[in-house]
Amino acid sequence: xxxxxxxxxxxxxxxxxxxxxxxxxxxxxxxxxxxxxxxxxxxxxxxxxxxxxxxxxxxxxxxxxxxxxxxxxxxxxxxxxxxxxxxxxxxxxxxxxxxxxxxxxxxxxxxxxxxxxxxxxxxxxxxxxxxxxxxxxxxxxxxxxxxxxxxxxxxxxxxxxxxxxxxxxxxxxxxxxxxxxxxxxxxxxxx
Numbered sequence: 001x002x003x004x005x006x007x008x009x010x011x012x013x014x015x016x017x018x019x020x021x022x023x024x025x026x027x028x029x030x031x032x033x034x035x036x037x038x039x040x041x042x043x044x045x046x047x048x049x050x051x052x053x054x055x056x057x058x059x060x061x062x063x064x065x066x067x068x069x070x071x072x073x074x075x076x077x078x079x080x081x082x083x084x085x086x087x088x089x090x091x092x093x094x095x096x097x098x099x100x101x102x103x104x105x106x107x108x109x110x111x112x113x114x115x116x117x118x119x120x121x122x123x124x125x126x127x128x129x130x131x132x133x134x135x136x137x138x139x140x141x142x143x144x145x146x147x148x149x150x151x152x153x154x155x156x157x158x159x160x161x162x163x164x165x166x167x168x169x170x171x172x173x174x175x176x177x178x179x180x181x182x183x184x185x186x187x188x189x190x191x
Contacts, residue, residue: 002078002099003183005176008085008151009105010135012112012119014161014168015083018105021172022081030076032068033084035059053146056086060144065089073097086146091154101179104155107162109135 005022007015019029037047040055059067066089072082076097085091085102094100107115113131139149152158159171 001183002080002097003179004076004078004080004082004094004097004100005179006082006085006091006094006100006102007105008091008102008148008155009158010107010109010112010148010152011131012116013105013107014115014159015105017161017165017168018103018159018172019081019083021169022176025176026079028077028080029083030072030080031083032072032086032090035068035071056146057144060087065144066093069093085151086148088147088150088154091151099183101157102151102155103175104152104158106152106158106160111162 005027007018009015019031023029033052036052036056036059039059040047040051043055045051045055056068063070065087068087069082069085069090070093073093073096076082078099082094085094091102094102109132110128113128116131135148139147141147157175159168159175161168161171
């Protein structure tokens, strides 16, 4: 049976690290942000954080709140990761895929801010209060806005990434190995 692991959680919580870890285990990595990035580039826009948020909102206005997941779903192989899930409607669309599980990755805001500053990505802010305020943009209430907190609340499991990388990877392993065993169980019974 397939296993498609969706990743959701706030900025700099460790979703990228989780996706890399899953890729090392043979999962094909896809991102809803890539769908937005493709659209922004096709429209001749930059791919900075603010532009991608605006483009994603435009896509949701035009195609409904689950549009990003609907575009990506046909591209997914049986063993995949879907990163950057930021809306409950995206979760709803992806739950139609056999074997879909939603993994939340979270960490305290101060920890995430320090990580964001240390990784030095364009758009990551050096000021904690501004970082926290920007997160409000990811927690809107209208259908075309990101609703990250609501998506995180739908997670089948949440891993809190507030310690060492080794501890985070161990927590990921515990969740993913259990899901892999569940996904393999029906095939074993069929023999």
